[in-house]
Each structure stands twice: as C-alpha cells, then as structure tokens.
Amino acid sequence: MTNFISFVMVALMTTSAMASPVADLEKVGSAKLHIWFWDIYESELYSDSGHYRDLEQRPLALKIHYLRSISKTDLLDNTEKEWKKQDLLTNQSKQWLAQLDSLWPDVQKGDELLLLLDHNNQSHFYLNQQPIGQLNDPLFGPHFLAIWLGDNASYPGLRDQLTGVSP
Numbered sequence: 001m002t003n004f005i006s007f008v009m010v011a012l013m014t015t016s017a018m019a020s021p022v023a024d025l026e027k028v029g030s031a032k033l034h035i036w037f038w039d040i041y042e043s044e045l046y047s048d049s050g051h052y053r054d055l056e057q058r059p060l061a062l063k064i065h066y067l068r069s070i071s072k073t074d075l076l077d078n079t080e081k082e083w084k085k086q087d088l089l090t091n092q093s094k095q096w097l098a099q100l101d102s103l104w105p106d107v108q109k110g111d112e113l114l115l116l117l118d119h120n121n122q123s124h125f126y127l128n129q130q131p132i133g134q135l136n137d138p139l140f141g142p143h144f145l146a147i148w149l150g151d152n153a154s155y156p157g158l159r160d161q162l163t164g165v166s167p
Contacts, residue, residue, distance in 0.1 A: 021116050021126050022061045026050030031161035032067075039067040043148065045162040052163040055142040055149055061116040062145060062162075066107045075104055079147065086152040088143060096140050103133035117141035 025046035033040040045052060046061040076097055083089045103125055107113060114126040121138030124131065135141075146153070153159040160166040 020129060021114055021124070021131075022046045022063065024048070025059060025061055028052045029162045029164040031158040033155065033158055040070075041066045041068075043158070043162060045149070052149075055145055058119045058121070059117060060141075060145065061114060062148060063112060063114045065112045066109060069106070069108045071106045072101065072104050075107065076101055079144070082147040082154060083143070085154060086146065086150055088146060088150075090143075092137065092139065093143075096135065096137070096143075099135055103135075105132075115141070115144065117145065 025048055028045040028047050028050055029052070030042065030044045032042045042065045044063045044065075046059075046063070047057055048059055052060075079100065080089070080093070080097060083093055104113070105127060107127075112126075112128050114129070116124045116126070118124065121141060123135040123137075123141040123144065125133055125135075148155075148162060149159055157166070
C-alpha cells in the first residue's frame with residue numbers, strides 16, 4: 001500500500017509540474033479582447049518577477065485563452081496583418097509564418113495557446129498546456145510579442161493591462 005501511495009504522489013507531482021509551462025513565472029497582468037459584440041480571447045502576461053520591463057526581458061510568456069473558435073488560417077492572416085500594420089514585416093516573416101503554419105492548429109472555443117520565450121530566446125508554443133513546437137530564431141519571440149506589447153500595438157489598452165500599466 002505504501003508503494004501505491006508513493007506512486008500516486010509522484011504521479012500527481014509530475015502531472016502538476018507538467019500542467020503549467022508558467023509554473024515558475026508570475027503573472028504581470030491580464031486583459032480581454034472584445035471587438036464589437038464579440039469576446040475574442042482572454043490573455044495573460046508572465047515574467048519571472050511579475051513585472052514587465054520591455055520586449056528584451058526573459059523569460060516572458062503570453063497565454064491566450066480563446067473565447068471563440070478561430071481557424072489556423074485566420075490566426076496566421078491576423079499575425080501577418082498585425083506585423084504589417086506595425087511595420088514589422090521582415091524578410092524572415094514569411095519563413096516564420098510557414099513555421100507557425102506547421103505548428104498551430106485551428107483553435108476551438110476554450111483552447112489555450114501559450115508562447116514561452118526562454119532565456120535562450122527560443123520560442124516554445126503550447127496548446128492546452130501541451131508542447132506543440134518551437135521556433136529557435138532569437139528574433140522571432142520579441143517580434144511576435146510586439147503584436148500585443150509593442151509601442152504600436154493595435155490595442156494599447158490591452159497592452160497596458162497586460163504589462164500592468166493599468167488595471
């Protein structure tokens with residue numbers, strides 16, 4: 001019986017450790033994107049200190065909990081549109097979008113997509129807390145996070161809530 005209890009304890013600890021890629025990070029802020037009549041997603045930003053300095057800070061994680069289903073094509077198109085709108089399109093953008101196309105699924109209402117930018121500037125993606133792939137280009141993570149956190153972000157109120165500037 002003692003061996004069984006030990007096994008269950010180890011299994012629970014392993015499961016809970018794997019359950020959250022941001023377990024060692026602290027939440028900086030959260031925000032909900034609402035467009036017209038629709039709630040699109042809820043988002044949370046995490047750092048090691050619970051504070052946000054800039055896009056060069058590591059580690060940094062952005063979690064998005066989708067409140068509606070969105071196709072992978074729409075996610076990719078919106079990523080490209082935001083980069084274009086913020087004058088962030090580069091020669092590498094097409095390559096990054098192709099890599100994201102191979103990683104991202106269609107998201108369903110209730111899904112959670114998370115990007116964790118680690119100390120080595122590698123970008124790790126998770127879907128519902130399960131790893132789905134990574135991009136190793138050190139320029140990708142800050143470029144991608146600029147969609148939400150950059151000075152020219154399309155939703156400055158959302159940026160301010162994520163970064164803890166406003167409640």
